[in-house]
Amino acid sequence: MIEVIDLKKSFGELEVLKGITTTIKAGEKVAIIGPSGSGKSTFLRCLNCMEDPTGGAVIFDGVNIADMKVDINAHRRHMGMVFQQFNLFNNKTVLGNIMLAPVHIALSDLRKKKVKNFFLKIGNLFRKNKKPLYKINTTKAKIKEEARENALRLLKRIGLEDKADAYPSTLSGGQKQRIAIIRALAMNPKVMLFDEPTSALDPEMVGEVLDLIKQLADEGMTMVIVTHEMGFAREVATRVLFMDDGKILEDNTPEELFGNPQNPRTKEFLSKVL
Amino acid sequence: MGSFGIKLEEFWKVFYQHGGYKRVITGLQNTVYIAVVGLAIGIIIGTLIAVVKVLPKYRLLPRILNKFCNFYVAMFRGTPIVVQLLVAYYVILPLIGTNLPALNVCVLVFGFNSAAYVSEIMRSGIMSVDIGQMEAGRALGLSYGVTMMKIVVPQAIKNILPTLGNEFIALIKETSVVSFVGAIDLYTAFKDIGNNSYEFMVPYLVMALIYIVLVLLITLLIKVMERSLRKSDRSH
Ligand SMILES: Nc1ncnc2c1ncn2[C@@H]1O[C@H](COP(=O)(O)OP(=O)(O)OP(=O)(O)O)[C@@H](O)[C@H]1O
Numbered sequence A: 001m002i003e004v005i006d007l008k009k010s011f012g013e014l015e016v017l018k019g020i021t022t023t024i025k026a027g028e029k030v031a032i033i034g035p036s037g038s039g040k041s042t043f044l045r046c047l048n049c050m051e052d053p054t055g056g057a058v059i060f061d062g063v064n065i066a067d068m069k070v071d072i073n074a075h076r077r078h079m080g081m082v083f084q085q086f087n088l089f090n091n092k093t094v095l096g097n098i099m100l101a102p103v104h105i106a107l108s109d110l111r112k113k114k115v116k117n118f119f120l121k122i123g124n125l126f127r128k129n130k131k132p133l134y135k136i137n138t139t140k141a142k143i144k145e146e147a148r149e150n151a152l153r154l155l156k157r158i159g160l161e162d163k164a165d166a167y168p169s170t171l172s173g174g175q176k177q178r179i180a181i182i183r184a185l186a187m188n189p190k191v192m193l194f195d196e197p198t199s200a201l202d203p204e205m206v207g208e209v210l211d212l213i214k215q216l217a218d219e220g221m222t223m224v225i226v227t228h229e230m231g232f233a234r235e236v237a238t239r240v241l242f243m244d245d246g247k248i249l250e251d252n253t254p255e256e257l258f259g260n261p262q263n264p265r266t267k268e269f270l271s272k273v274l
Numbered sequence B: 001m002g003s004f005g006i007k008l009e010e011f012w013k014v015f016y017q018h019g020g021y022k023r024v025i026t027g028l029q030n031t032v033y034i035a036v037v038g039l040a041i042g043i044i045i046g047t048l049i050a051v052v053k054v055l056p057k058y059r060l061l062p063r064i065l066n067k068f069c070n071f072y073v074a075m076f077r078g079t080p081i082v083v084q085l086l087v088a089y090y091v092i093l094p095l096i097g098t099n100l101p102a103l104n105v106c107v108l109v110f111g112f113n114s115a116a117y118v119s120e121i122m123r124s125g126i127m128s129v130d131i132g133q134m135e136a137g138r139a140l141g142l143s144y145g146v147t148m149m150k151i152v153v154p155q156a157i158k159n160i161l162p163t164l165g166n167e168f169i170a171l172i173k174e175t176s177v178v179s180f181v182g183a184i185d186l187y188t189a190f191k192d193i194g195n196n197s198y199e200f201m202v203p204y205l206v207m208a209l210i211y212i213v214l215v216l217l218i219t220l221l222i223k224v225m226e227r228s229l230r231k232s233d234r235s236h
Protein backbone atom coordinates (compact mmCIF):
# COMPACT_ATOMS: atom_id res chain seq x y z
CA MET A 1 0.00 0.00 0.00
CA ILE A 2 2.84 2.36 0.84
CA GLU A 3 6.21 1.69 -0.70
CA VAL A 4 9.07 3.74 0.65
CA ILE A 5 12.20 3.76 -1.50
CA ASP A 6 15.50 5.23 -0.29
CA LEU A 7 13.70 8.04 1.52
CA LYS A 8 15.94 10.91 2.58
CA LYS A 9 15.15 14.06 4.52
CA SER A 10 17.40 16.89 5.58
CA PHE A 11 16.60 20.03 7.52
CA GLY A 12 19.23 22.38 6.13
CA GLU A 13 22.57 20.79 6.94
CA LEU A 14 21.09 18.22 9.29
CA GLU A 15 20.38 14.90 7.58
CA VAL A 16 17.59 13.32 9.61
CA LEU A 17 16.57 10.40 7.35
CA LYS A 18 19.48 8.68 5.64
CA GLY A 19 17.81 6.41 3.13
CA ILE A 20 14.84 4.37 4.32
CA THR A 21 13.36 1.56 2.28
CA THR A 22 10.38 -0.46 3.43
CA THR A 23 6.93 -1.51 2.30
CA ILE A 24 3.74 -1.23 4.31
CA LYS A 25 1.19 -3.73 3.07
CA ALA A 26 -2.58 -3.45 3.40
CA GLY A 27 -3.71 -4.69 6.81
CA GLU A 28 -0.30 -4.42 8.42
CA LYS A 29 0.14 -2.70 11.77
CA VAL A 30 3.66 -1.32 11.84
CA ALA A 31 5.11 0.04 15.06
CA ILE A 32 8.13 2.33 14.90
CA ILE A 33 10.34 2.49 17.96
CA GLY A 34 13.69 4.06 18.64
CA PRO A 35 15.53 6.63 20.72
CA SER A 36 14.54 10.28 20.79
CA GLY A 37 15.77 12.25 17.80
CA SER A 38 16.26 9.14 15.65
CA GLY A 39 13.85 10.47 13.01
CA LYS A 40 10.70 8.48 13.80
CA SER A 41 8.34 11.44 13.59
CA THR A 42 10.08 12.78 10.51
CA PHE A 43 9.70 9.39 8.80
CA LEU A 44 6.01 9.21 9.67
CA ARG A 45 5.43 12.77 8.49
CA CYS A 46 7.14 11.99 5.19
CA LEU A 47 4.60 9.22 4.56
CA ASN A 48 1.87 11.81 3.91
CA CYS A 49 4.34 14.51 2.89
CA MET A 50 3.70 16.75 5.88
CA GLU A 51 7.47 17.03 5.48
CA ASP A 52 8.60 17.06 1.88
CA PRO A 53 11.23 14.36 1.40
CA THR A 54 14.52 15.64 0.02
CA GLY A 55 15.23 12.34 -1.74
CA GLY A 56 13.70 8.99 -2.66
CA ALA A 57 10.10 8.07 -3.25
CA VAL A 58 6.92 7.39 -1.28
CA ILE A 59 4.57 5.39 -3.46
CA PHE A 60 1.00 5.33 -2.22
CA ASP A 61 -1.53 3.41 -4.31
CA GLY A 62 0.86 3.43 -7.25
CA VAL A 63 1.58 7.16 -7.20
CA ASN A 64 4.81 8.74 -6.01
CA ILE A 65 3.40 11.35 -3.67
CA ALA A 66 6.88 12.69 -2.90
CA ASP A 67 6.75 14.17 -6.39
CA MET A 68 5.91 17.85 -5.92
CA LYS A 69 3.69 17.78 -9.00
CA VAL A 70 1.02 15.44 -7.59
CA ASP A 71 -2.05 16.89 -5.89
CA ILE A 72 -1.01 15.97 -2.38
CA ASN A 73 -4.32 17.04 -0.85
CA ALA A 74 -6.20 14.44 -2.86
CA HIS A 75 -3.91 11.67 -1.55
CA ARG A 76 -3.89 12.86 2.05
CA ARG A 77 -7.64 12.35 2.15
CA HIS A 78 -6.93 8.62 2.17
CA MET A 79 -4.33 8.80 4.93
CA GLY A 80 -5.50 9.65 8.42
CA MET A 81 -2.99 11.24 10.79
CA VAL A 82 -3.15 11.50 14.57
CA PHE A 83 -0.83 13.83 16.43
CA GLN A 84 0.74 13.73 19.86
CA GLN A 85 -0.88 17.08 20.71
CA PHE A 86 -4.35 16.08 19.34
CA ASN A 87 -4.64 19.31 17.31
CA LEU A 88 -8.41 19.51 17.41
CA PHE A 89 -9.64 22.72 15.77
CA ASN A 90 -10.15 25.09 18.71
CA ASN A 91 -12.70 27.25 16.91
CA LYS A 92 -14.99 24.33 16.06
CA THR A 93 -17.25 22.16 18.16
CA VAL A 94 -16.57 18.45 18.35
CA LEU A 95 -19.10 17.84 15.60
CA GLY A 96 -17.61 20.71 13.58
CA ASN A 97 -14.17 19.14 13.91
CA ILE A 98 -15.36 15.80 12.57
CA MET A 99 -17.57 17.20 9.79
CA LEU A 100 -15.34 19.98 8.46
CA ALA A 101 -13.13 18.06 6.03
CA PRO A 102 -15.70 15.56 4.69
CA VAL A 103 -18.24 18.32 4.09
CA HIS A 104 -15.77 20.72 2.57
CA ILE A 105 -14.38 18.12 0.21
CA ALA A 106 -17.78 16.76 -0.85
CA LEU A 107 -19.07 20.29 -1.44
CA SER A 108 -16.08 21.33 -3.51
CA ASP A 109 -16.38 18.14 -5.59
CA LEU A 110 -20.05 18.95 -6.14
CA ARG A 111 -19.19 22.48 -7.15
CA LYS A 112 -16.54 21.27 -9.60
CA LYS A 113 -19.01 18.84 -11.20
CA LYS A 114 -21.60 21.57 -11.57
CA VAL A 115 -19.10 23.87 -13.23
CA LYS A 116 -17.99 21.09 -15.60
CA ASN A 117 -21.61 20.28 -16.47
CA PHE A 118 -22.27 23.93 -17.17
CA PHE A 119 -19.49 24.02 -19.74
CA LEU A 120 -20.51 20.63 -21.16
CA LYS A 121 -24.03 21.93 -21.67
CA ILE A 122 -22.76 25.01 -23.46
CA GLY A 123 -20.49 22.81 -25.58
CA ASN A 124 -23.37 20.46 -26.35
CA LEU A 125 -25.30 23.29 -27.92
CA PHE A 126 -22.75 23.20 -30.72
CA ARG A 127 -22.14 19.45 -30.84
CA LYS A 128 -23.90 16.89 -32.95
CA ASN A 129 -22.95 14.06 -30.65
CA LYS A 130 -23.90 15.35 -27.26
CA LYS A 131 -21.41 14.55 -24.52
CA PRO A 132 -22.94 13.01 -21.39
CA LEU A 133 -23.11 15.18 -18.27
CA TYR A 134 -21.65 14.16 -14.92
CA LYS A 135 -24.26 12.51 -12.74
CA ILE A 136 -25.12 14.58 -9.71
CA ASN A 137 -27.12 12.54 -7.25
CA THR A 138 -26.64 14.63 -4.14
CA THR A 139 -27.32 18.10 -2.79
CA LYS A 140 -25.63 20.45 -0.39
CA ALA A 141 -28.15 19.62 2.34
CA LYS A 142 -27.77 15.89 1.76
CA ILE A 143 -23.98 16.07 2.00
CA LYS A 144 -24.18 17.92 5.30
CA GLU A 145 -26.80 15.61 6.70
CA GLU A 146 -24.82 12.50 5.76
CA ALA A 147 -21.62 13.91 7.26
CA ARG A 148 -23.51 14.75 10.41
CA GLU A 149 -24.99 11.29 10.73
CA ASN A 150 -21.61 9.73 10.14
CA ALA A 151 -20.00 12.00 12.74
CA LEU A 152 -22.67 11.18 15.31
CA ARG A 153 -22.30 7.47 14.60
CA LEU A 154 -18.54 7.72 15.18
CA LEU A 155 -19.08 9.74 18.35
CA LYS A 156 -21.50 7.14 19.62
CA ARG A 157 -18.94 4.48 18.96
CA ILE A 158 -16.54 6.12 21.43
CA GLY A 159 -19.36 7.00 23.83
CA LEU A 160 -19.00 10.77 23.46
CA GLU A 161 -22.20 11.64 21.61
CA ASP A 162 -23.13 13.99 24.45
CA LYS A 163 -20.02 16.07 23.64
CA ALA A 164 -21.11 16.76 20.04
CA ASP A 165 -21.65 20.48 20.67
CA ALA A 166 -18.82 20.98 23.13
CA TYR A 167 -15.65 22.89 22.29
CA PRO A 168 -12.28 21.10 22.54
CA SER A 169 -11.10 23.30 25.43
CA THR A 170 -13.72 21.66 27.67
CA LEU A 171 -12.53 18.09 27.04
CA SER A 172 -9.98 15.87 28.75
CA GLY A 173 -6.85 14.80 26.88
CA GLY A 174 -8.13 11.28 26.39
CA GLN A 175 -11.42 12.55 24.99
CA LYS A 176 -9.59 14.95 22.67
CA GLN A 177 -7.37 12.23 21.29
CA ARG A 178 -10.23 9.80 20.71
CA ILE A 179 -12.11 12.54 18.86
CA ALA A 180 -8.98 13.31 16.83
CA ILE A 181 -8.91 9.63 15.86
CA ILE A 182 -12.53 9.51 14.72
CA ARG A 183 -12.07 12.85 12.94
CA ALA A 184 -9.48 11.08 10.81
CA LEU A 185 -11.75 8.03 10.45
CA ALA A 186 -14.58 10.20 9.12
CA MET A 187 -12.59 10.50 5.88
CA ASN A 188 -12.59 6.68 5.47
CA PRO A 189 -8.80 6.54 5.23
CA LYS A 190 -6.98 3.51 3.85
CA VAL A 191 -4.18 3.90 6.36
CA MET A 192 -3.82 5.63 9.72
CA LEU A 193 -0.58 7.28 10.85
CA PHE A 194 -0.12 7.81 14.59
CA ASP A 195 2.71 9.87 16.08
CA GLU A 196 3.01 8.98 19.76
CA PRO A 197 -0.75 9.23 20.28
CA THR A 198 -0.56 8.72 24.04
CA SER A 199 2.61 10.63 24.97
CA ALA A 200 0.83 13.84 25.93
CA LEU A 201 -1.80 12.07 28.02
CA ASP A 202 -2.11 11.69 31.76
CA PRO A 203 -1.41 8.03 32.62
CA GLU A 204 -5.03 7.28 33.53
CA MET A 205 -6.18 8.24 30.03
CA VAL A 206 -3.66 6.22 28.03
CA GLY A 207 -5.80 3.09 28.25
CA GLU A 208 -8.93 4.50 26.59
CA VAL A 209 -6.94 5.76 23.62
CA LEU A 210 -4.93 2.57 23.19
CA ASP A 211 -8.17 0.56 23.40
CA LEU A 212 -9.65 2.53 20.51
CA ILE A 213 -6.52 2.06 18.40
CA LYS A 214 -6.60 -1.65 19.21
CA GLN A 215 -10.21 -1.86 18.02
CA LEU A 216 -9.24 -0.25 14.72
CA ALA A 217 -6.38 -2.70 14.37
CA ASP A 218 -8.73 -5.63 14.98
CA GLU A 219 -11.08 -4.31 12.30
CA GLY A 220 -8.24 -4.59 9.82
CA MET A 221 -7.15 -0.96 9.49
CA THR A 222 -3.67 -0.55 8.08
CA MET A 223 -1.65 1.53 10.51
CA VAL A 224 1.76 2.95 11.25
CA ILE A 225 2.36 3.90 14.88
CA VAL A 226 5.33 5.70 16.36
CA THR A 227 5.19 4.76 20.01
CA HIS A 228 7.07 4.54 23.28
CA GLU A 229 4.50 2.03 24.59
CA MET A 230 6.48 -1.17 24.10
CA GLY A 231 3.75 -3.36 25.59
CA PHE A 232 1.26 -1.93 23.12
CA ALA A 233 3.65 -2.36 20.19
CA ARG A 234 4.23 -5.98 21.13
CA GLU A 235 0.51 -6.68 21.47
CA VAL A 236 -0.91 -4.86 18.45
CA ALA A 237 1.87 -4.61 15.86
CA THR A 238 2.37 -7.21 13.15
CA ARG A 239 5.81 -5.73 12.48
CA VAL A 240 8.18 -3.51 14.43
CA LEU A 241 10.78 -1.17 12.96
CA PHE A 242 13.65 -0.07 15.15
CA MET A 243 15.05 3.27 14.01
CA ASP A 244 18.25 4.96 15.05
CA ASP A 245 20.19 7.81 13.51
CA GLY A 246 17.89 8.18 10.50
CA LYS A 247 17.96 4.54 9.45
CA ILE A 248 15.92 1.40 10.04
CA LEU A 249 18.33 -0.84 11.92
CA GLU A 250 15.98 -3.72 12.54
CA ASP A 251 12.70 -4.82 10.98
CA ASN A 252 10.99 -7.87 12.38
CA THR A 253 7.93 -9.38 14.02
CA PRO A 254 7.35 -8.13 17.54
CA GLU A 255 8.13 -11.59 18.98
CA GLU A 256 11.53 -11.67 17.28
CA LEU A 257 12.42 -8.01 17.73
CA PHE A 258 11.56 -7.85 21.41
CA GLY A 259 12.44 -11.46 22.25
CA ASN A 260 15.57 -11.91 20.21
CA PRO A 261 16.95 -8.55 18.98
CA GLN A 262 19.79 -8.92 16.48
CA ASN A 263 21.31 -5.44 16.28
CA PRO A 264 23.40 -4.36 19.30
CA ARG A 265 21.76 -0.90 19.20
CA THR A 266 18.33 -2.51 19.42
CA LYS A 267 19.50 -4.55 22.39
CA GLU A 268 20.87 -1.45 24.09
CA PHE A 269 17.67 0.52 23.45
CA LEU A 270 15.37 -2.25 24.65
CA SER A 271 17.42 -2.81 27.79
CA LYS A 272 16.88 0.86 28.63
CA VAL A 273 13.13 1.04 28.02
CA LEU A 274 11.88 -2.38 29.07
CA MET B 1 -19.31 82.13 34.50
CA GLY B 2 -21.87 84.51 33.10
CA SER B 3 -20.01 84.70 29.82
CA PHE B 4 -20.06 80.91 29.56
CA GLY B 5 -23.83 81.04 29.90
CA ILE B 6 -24.00 83.44 26.96
CA LYS B 7 -21.69 81.23 24.93
CA LEU B 8 -23.90 78.27 25.71
CA GLU B 9 -26.91 80.18 24.53
CA GLU B 10 -25.18 81.22 21.31
CA PHE B 11 -24.18 77.65 20.67
CA TRP B 12 -27.66 76.37 21.32
CA LYS B 13 -29.12 78.91 18.92
CA VAL B 14 -26.92 77.81 16.05
CA PHE B 15 -26.92 74.14 17.04
CA TYR B 16 -30.63 73.71 17.54
CA GLN B 17 -32.66 76.61 16.18
CA HIS B 18 -30.57 77.12 13.04
CA GLY B 19 -30.35 73.39 12.43
CA GLY B 20 -26.60 72.96 13.02
CA TYR B 21 -27.36 69.61 14.66
CA LYS B 22 -28.27 68.19 11.27
CA ARG B 23 -24.75 68.78 10.14
CA VAL B 24 -23.43 67.26 13.35
CA ILE B 25 -25.52 64.14 12.73
CA THR B 26 -24.21 63.94 9.17
CA GLY B 27 -20.70 64.43 10.50
CA LEU B 28 -21.16 61.75 13.12
CA GLN B 29 -22.57 59.36 10.55
CA ASN B 30 -19.68 60.01 8.20
CA THR B 31 -17.11 59.59 10.92
CA VAL B 32 -18.56 56.24 11.97
CA TYR B 33 -19.14 55.20 8.35
CA ILE B 34 -15.56 55.93 7.31
CA ALA B 35 -14.18 54.12 10.34
CA VAL B 36 -16.47 51.06 10.06
CA VAL B 37 -16.20 50.52 6.31
CA GLY B 38 -12.54 51.53 6.39
CA LEU B 39 -11.83 48.91 9.05
CA ALA B 40 -13.82 46.29 7.13
CA ILE B 41 -11.76 46.96 4.00
CA GLY B 42 -8.66 47.03 6.18
CA ILE B 43 -9.45 43.64 7.68
CA ILE B 44 -10.11 42.01 4.31
CA ILE B 45 -7.04 43.40 2.54
CA GLY B 46 -4.94 43.22 5.70
CA THR B 47 -5.77 39.52 6.13
CA LEU B 48 -4.77 38.81 2.54
CA ILE B 49 -1.46 40.64 3.05
CA ALA B 50 -0.86 38.81 6.32
CA VAL B 51 -1.50 35.44 4.64
CA VAL B 52 0.96 36.33 1.87
CA LYS B 53 3.52 37.24 4.53
CA VAL B 54 3.25 33.90 6.36
CA LEU B 55 3.16 31.86 3.13
CA PRO B 56 6.08 29.44 2.69
CA LYS B 57 8.54 31.17 0.37
CA TYR B 58 9.99 28.30 -1.68
CA ARG B 59 8.37 29.36 -4.91
CA LEU B 60 8.68 32.49 -6.96
CA LEU B 61 5.09 33.70 -6.83
CA PRO B 62 4.83 34.00 -3.04
CA ARG B 63 8.18 35.78 -3.03
CA ILE B 64 7.01 38.35 -5.57
CA LEU B 65 3.70 38.84 -3.76
CA ASN B 66 5.61 39.25 -0.52
CA LYS B 67 7.84 41.97 -2.00
CA PHE B 68 4.77 43.79 -3.25
CA CYS B 69 3.03 43.54 0.14
CA ASN B 70 6.14 44.82 1.91
CA PHE B 71 6.18 47.81 -0.42
CA TYR B 72 2.47 48.41 0.16
CA VAL B 73 2.81 48.35 3.92
CA ALA B 74 5.91 50.56 3.91
CA MET B 75 4.17 53.08 1.67
CA PHE B 76 1.01 53.38 3.74
CA ARG B 77 2.76 53.33 7.09
CA GLY B 78 5.53 55.65 5.98
CA THR B 79 3.40 58.60 4.92
CA PRO B 80 0.85 60.65 6.89
CA ILE B 81 -2.74 59.79 6.14
CA VAL B 82 -3.46 63.42 5.25
CA VAL B 83 -0.90 63.14 2.48
CA GLN B 84 -2.48 59.90 1.24
CA LEU B 85 -5.87 61.55 1.25
CA LEU B 86 -4.65 64.62 -0.65
CA VAL B 87 -2.73 62.54 -3.18
CA ALA B 88 -5.74 60.27 -3.75
CA TYR B 89 -8.16 63.15 -4.19
CA TYR B 90 -6.08 65.75 -5.99
CA VAL B 91 -3.53 63.61 -7.86
CA ILE B 92 -4.75 60.11 -8.57
CA LEU B 93 -8.43 60.80 -9.20
CA PRO B 94 -7.82 63.59 -11.75
CA LEU B 95 -5.09 61.49 -13.39
CA ILE B 96 -7.40 58.54 -13.98
CA GLY B 97 -10.14 60.99 -14.79
CA THR B 98 -12.88 59.71 -12.50
CA ASN B 99 -15.02 61.68 -10.20
CA LEU B 100 -15.74 60.09 -6.84
CA PRO B 101 -17.52 61.83 -3.96
CA ALA B 102 -15.04 62.94 -1.30
CA LEU B 103 -16.64 60.62 1.24
CA ASN B 104 -16.00 57.53 -0.90
CA VAL B 105 -12.41 58.57 -1.47
CA CYS B 106 -12.01 58.90 2.29
CA VAL B 107 -13.45 55.43 2.89
CA LEU B 108 -11.08 53.89 0.34
CA VAL B 109 -8.01 55.71 1.62
CA PHE B 110 -8.82 54.85 5.22
CA GLY B 111 -9.43 51.23 4.17
CA PHE B 112 -6.14 50.92 2.27
CA ASN B 113 -4.32 52.71 5.06
CA SER B 114 -5.69 50.56 7.84
CA ALA B 115 -4.98 47.42 5.76
CA ALA B 116 -1.29 48.18 6.23
CA TYR B 117 -1.68 48.31 9.99
CA VAL B 118 -4.16 45.42 10.21
CA SER B 119 -1.81 43.22 8.15
CA GLU B 120 0.86 43.51 10.84
CA ILE B 121 -1.65 42.86 13.62
CA MET B 122 -3.11 39.92 11.71
CA ARG B 123 0.29 38.46 10.95
CA SER B 124 1.21 38.33 14.63
CA GLY B 125 -2.25 36.90 15.29
CA ILE B 126 -1.71 34.14 12.73
CA MET B 127 1.75 33.39 14.14
CA SER B 128 0.23 33.06 17.62
CA VAL B 129 -2.04 30.21 16.46
CA ASP B 130 -0.47 26.83 17.18
CA ILE B 131 1.17 25.32 14.08
CA GLY B 132 -0.64 22.07 14.90
CA GLN B 133 -3.92 23.65 13.76
CA MET B 134 -2.56 24.09 10.24
CA GLU B 135 -1.00 20.62 10.26
CA ALA B 136 -4.25 18.99 11.30
CA GLY B 137 -6.11 20.70 8.46
CA ARG B 138 -3.48 19.76 5.90
CA ALA B 139 -3.37 16.17 7.16
CA LEU B 140 -7.11 15.89 6.48
CA GLY B 141 -6.46 16.85 2.85
CA LEU B 142 -7.60 20.47 3.10
CA SER B 143 -5.54 22.97 1.14
CA TYR B 144 -3.33 25.61 2.75
CA GLY B 145 -5.76 28.38 1.83
CA VAL B 146 -8.86 26.60 3.12
CA THR B 147 -7.20 25.66 6.41
CA MET B 148 -5.92 29.20 6.75
CA MET B 149 -9.33 30.80 6.21
CA LYS B 150 -11.49 28.29 8.08
CA ILE B 151 -9.24 27.40 11.00
CA VAL B 152 -6.26 29.68 11.51
CA VAL B 153 -7.61 33.14 10.67
CA PRO B 154 -10.76 32.85 12.84
CA GLN B 155 -8.58 31.94 15.81
CA ALA B 156 -6.13 34.71 14.93
CA ILE B 157 -8.96 37.26 14.82
CA LYS B 158 -10.10 36.18 18.24
CA ASN B 159 -6.58 36.64 19.61
CA ILE B 160 -6.19 40.11 18.12
CA LEU B 161 -9.69 41.43 18.79
CA PRO B 162 -8.50 43.92 21.45
CA THR B 163 -5.78 45.21 19.12
CA LEU B 164 -8.28 45.50 16.26
CA GLY B 165 -10.47 47.51 18.63
CA ASN B 166 -7.59 49.90 19.16
CA GLU B 167 -7.17 50.19 15.40
CA PHE B 168 -10.86 51.05 15.12
CA ILE B 169 -10.51 53.75 17.74
CA ALA B 170 -7.44 55.10 15.96
CA LEU B 171 -9.48 55.27 12.75
CA ILE B 172 -12.28 57.15 14.48
CA LYS B 173 -9.77 59.67 15.72
CA GLU B 174 -7.99 60.03 12.39
CA THR B 175 -11.21 60.74 10.49
CA SER B 176 -10.83 64.30 11.73
CA VAL B 177 -8.53 64.91 8.75
CA VAL B 178 -11.15 64.21 6.07
CA SER B 179 -12.07 67.90 5.97
CA PHE B 180 -8.87 68.37 3.94
CA VAL B 181 -10.70 67.01 0.90
CA GLY B 182 -14.01 68.59 1.81
CA ALA B 183 -15.84 65.69 3.42
CA ILE B 184 -18.08 66.48 6.38
CA ASP B 185 -17.15 64.84 9.65
CA LEU B 186 -17.65 65.72 13.30
CA TYR B 187 -14.84 68.26 13.23
CA THR B 188 -16.17 70.13 10.15
CA ALA B 189 -19.69 70.15 11.59
CA PHE B 190 -18.59 71.81 14.81
CA LYS B 191 -16.15 74.13 13.08
CA ASP B 192 -19.08 75.39 10.98
CA ILE B 193 -21.18 75.93 14.07
CA GLY B 194 -18.30 77.85 15.56
CA ASN B 195 -17.98 80.00 12.45
CA ASN B 196 -21.67 80.78 12.45
CA SER B 197 -21.87 81.68 16.13
CA TYR B 198 -18.45 83.44 16.23
CA GLU B 199 -17.73 81.27 19.24
CA PHE B 200 -15.60 78.13 19.38
CA MET B 201 -15.33 77.19 23.05
CA VAL B 202 -18.62 75.36 23.42
CA PRO B 203 -18.69 73.71 19.98
CA TYR B 204 -15.24 72.18 20.43
CA LEU B 205 -16.05 71.17 24.00
CA VAL B 206 -19.16 69.35 22.81
CA MET B 207 -17.18 67.83 19.95
CA ALA B 208 -14.57 66.51 22.39
CA LEU B 209 -17.33 65.03 24.55
CA ILE B 210 -18.86 63.26 21.56
CA TYR B 211 -15.49 61.76 20.62
CA ILE B 212 -14.99 60.57 24.19
CA VAL B 213 -18.43 58.98 24.36
CA LEU B 214 -17.87 57.34 20.98
CA VAL B 215 -14.57 55.82 22.08
CA LEU B 216 -16.01 54.64 25.39
CA LEU B 217 -18.93 53.00 23.56
CA ILE B 218 -16.59 51.19 21.23
CA THR B 219 -14.42 50.02 24.10
CA LEU B 220 -17.52 48.64 25.78
CA LEU B 221 -18.64 46.94 22.59
CA ILE B 222 -15.28 45.21 22.19
CA LYS B 223 -15.42 44.00 25.80
CA VAL B 224 -18.85 42.50 25.20
CA MET B 225 -17.70 40.82 21.99
CA GLU B 226 -14.65 39.37 23.68
CA ARG B 227 -16.72 38.01 26.51
CA SER B 228 -19.22 36.33 24.22
CA LEU B 229 -16.38 34.82 22.19
CA ARG B 230 -14.77 33.45 25.30
CA LYS B 231 -18.09 32.00 26.36
CA SER B 232 -18.33 30.08 23.09
CA ASP B 233 -15.19 28.29 24.20
CA ARG B 234 -16.73 27.14 27.44
CA SER B 235 -20.21 26.11 26.42
CA HIS B 236 -21.20 22.78 28.04
N1 LIG C 1 11.26 21.15 11.32
C1 LIG C 1 12.50 20.81 11.72
N2 LIG C 1 13.53 21.64 11.50
C2 LIG C 1 14.79 21.31 11.88
N3 LIG C 1 15.11 20.16 12.49
C3 LIG C 1 14.12 19.28 12.75
C4 LIG C 1 12.77 19.56 12.38
N4 LIG C 1 12.00 18.52 12.76
C5 LIG C 1 12.84 17.62 13.34
N5 LIG C 1 14.12 18.07 13.34
C6 LIG C 1 15.28 17.35 13.85
O1 LIG C 1 15.29 16.08 13.27
C7 LIG C 1 15.75 15.11 14.19
C8 LIG C 1 14.77 13.97 14.25
O2 LIG C 1 13.54 14.45 14.78
P1 LIG C 1 12.27 13.56 14.96
O3 LIG C 1 11.22 14.44 15.54
O4 LIG C 1 11.96 12.87 13.71
O5 LIG C 1 12.76 12.50 16.03
P2 LIG C 1 11.91 11.44 16.83
O6 LIG C 1 12.56 10.13 16.59
O7 LIG C 1 10.48 11.55 16.50
O8 LIG C 1 12.17 11.85 18.33
P3 LIG C 1 11.16 11.82 19.58
O9 LIG C 1 11.15 10.44 20.07
O10 LIG C 1 11.81 12.75 20.55
O11 LIG C 1 9.84 12.31 19.11
C9 LIG C 1 15.95 15.83 15.50
O12 LIG C 1 17.33 16.09 15.65
C10 LIG C 1 15.20 17.12 15.33
O13 LIG C 1 15.82 18.15 16.06
Ligand SMILES: [Mg+2]
Binding pocket: A040, A041, A042, A196
Ligand atom coordinates in the same frame (compact mmCIF):
# COMPACT_ATOMS: atom_id res chain seq x y z
MG1 LIG D 1 8.74 12.29 17.54
